[in-house]
Amino acid sequence: xxxxxxxxxxxxxxSAAPSHVPNHVAFIMDGNGRWASSRGLPRTEGHRQGLEAxxxxxxxxxxxxxxxxxxxxxxxxxxxxxEPEVRFLMGLLRRFVxxxxxxxxxxxxxxxxxGERDNLDAGILKLLLDAEELTRNNTGMELVVAFNYGxxxxxxxxxxxxxxxxxxxxxxxxxxxxxxxxxxLDTVGLPDPDLIVRTSGELRLSNFxxxxxxxxxxxxxxxxxxxxxxxxxxxxLECFGNRDxxxxxxxxxxx
Ligand code: FPP
Numbered sequence: 001x002x003x004x005x006x007x008x009x010x011x012x013x014x015s016a017a018p019s020h021v022p023n024h025v026a027f028i029m030d031g032n033g034r035w036a037s038s039r040g041l042p043r044t045e046g047h048r049q050g051l052e053a054x055x056x057x058x059x060x061x062x063x064x065x066x067x068x069x070x071x072x073x074x075x076x077x078x079x080x081x082x083e084p085e086v087r088f089l090m091g092l093l094r095r096f097v098x099x100x101x102x103x104x105x106x107x108x109x110x111x112x113x114x115g116e117r118d119n120l121d122a123g124i125l126k127l128l129l130d131a132e133e134l135t136r137n138n139t140g141m142e143l144v145v146a147f148n149y150g151x152x153x154x155x156x157x158x159x160x161x162x163x164x165x166x167x168x169x170x171x172x173x174x175x176x177x178x179x180x181x182x183x184x185l186d187t188v189g190l191p192d193p194d195l196i197v198r199t200s201g202e203l204r205l206s207n208f209x210x211x212x213x214x215x216x217x218x219x220x221x222x223x224x225x226x227x228x229x230x231x232x233x234x235x236x237l238e239c240f241g242n243r244d245x246x247x248x249x250x251x252x253x254x255x
Contacts, residue, residue: 017064018234020241022194025061026070026144026216028208029054031200031224038224044088049226051092055100060230062107062141064237069143070193072208076116076150090124093147097127101134108140114186115149116157144190151210158184187212195240197233199225217243 029050036046054071061069074089081089104111113128120128128147161184165171171180182188192212198204201222205213219236221228244251 018237018241021065021237022240023066024068024070024191024193025066026072026193026196026209027057028072028196028198028206029225030198030202032226034200035224035226043085046226047089047092051096053226053228056230057228057233058143060233062109064233067141068190069141070146070209071144072146072149074147074149075207076148076153077207090121094124094127097131101131104143105135105138108138109135110138110140110142111135112142112144113147114144115147116153120148146208149186150207152207154186155211181211185211192216195219195236197221197236199223199228215245215247217245
């Protein structure tokens with residue numbers, strides 16, 4: 001049976017820069033645990049290597065001209081993992097922000113955090129808010145960190161806020177449009193992702209950007225996230241460049 005990669009890509013290795021680069025690429029960084037287990041290492045080592053892969057991918061995406069990178073760093077469902085692993089992931093995020101923030105800032109990268117902020121450790125929340133504040137006026141690539149994020153929770157919160165507006169008489173139910181819903185989401189103002197990349201061979205969205213991904217292209221890689229490198233990103237970008245995005249319409253040639 002052919003792999004996901006073989007099935008979907010025109011899977012030649014890519015050496016040159018991809019021709020048509022998506023503006024917004026989102027990553028589901030899956031497979032850290034399996035990467036580690038297959039080497040007889042603790043799962044936490046997989047996350048540590050996952051962070052190294054992330055660092056490379058951020059720089060390479062910026063180099064390729066990607067405008068926005070969104071990363072699914074911790075989902076609302078990830079709290080159900082063993083407590084030491086959750087603590088490790090929190091520590092990793094803390095280290096990422098503390099260690100990389102000044103460099104990201106120097107590279108003109110703007111950081112934005114999406115996800116539920118209630119019930120977050122106060123120290124982590126402050127770190128995230130400070131990172132947003134420090135980089136607010138940067139004009140380079142935007143790095144959106146989905147942390148404690150779940151799309152259903154995001155949509156539920158949006159529905160509540162709209163209901164409150166209705167209850168206060170600020171909007172008529174019949175006047176509610178798609179843009180009103182988008183405006184209540186954490187991603188307000190962000191263009192929808194053009195491409196979502198998921199590693200590790202899993203073919204799921206896992207409660208990630210459900211509303212925003214209505215017309216997103218998907219790319220599934222069989223690589224475990226710690227192995228996802230610059231060449232793998234180029235291959236994903238190249239594959240995107242060959243897609244025919246019709247948004248429910250028909251191509252000009254078909255008319
Ligand atoms: C999924 O792999 C990965 C995560 C739940 C966490 C992603 C985190 C990183 C890539 C580390 C760097 C990120 C920050 C900023 C904290 P998995 O553990 O589900 O792997 P498995 O499916 O093989 O078990």
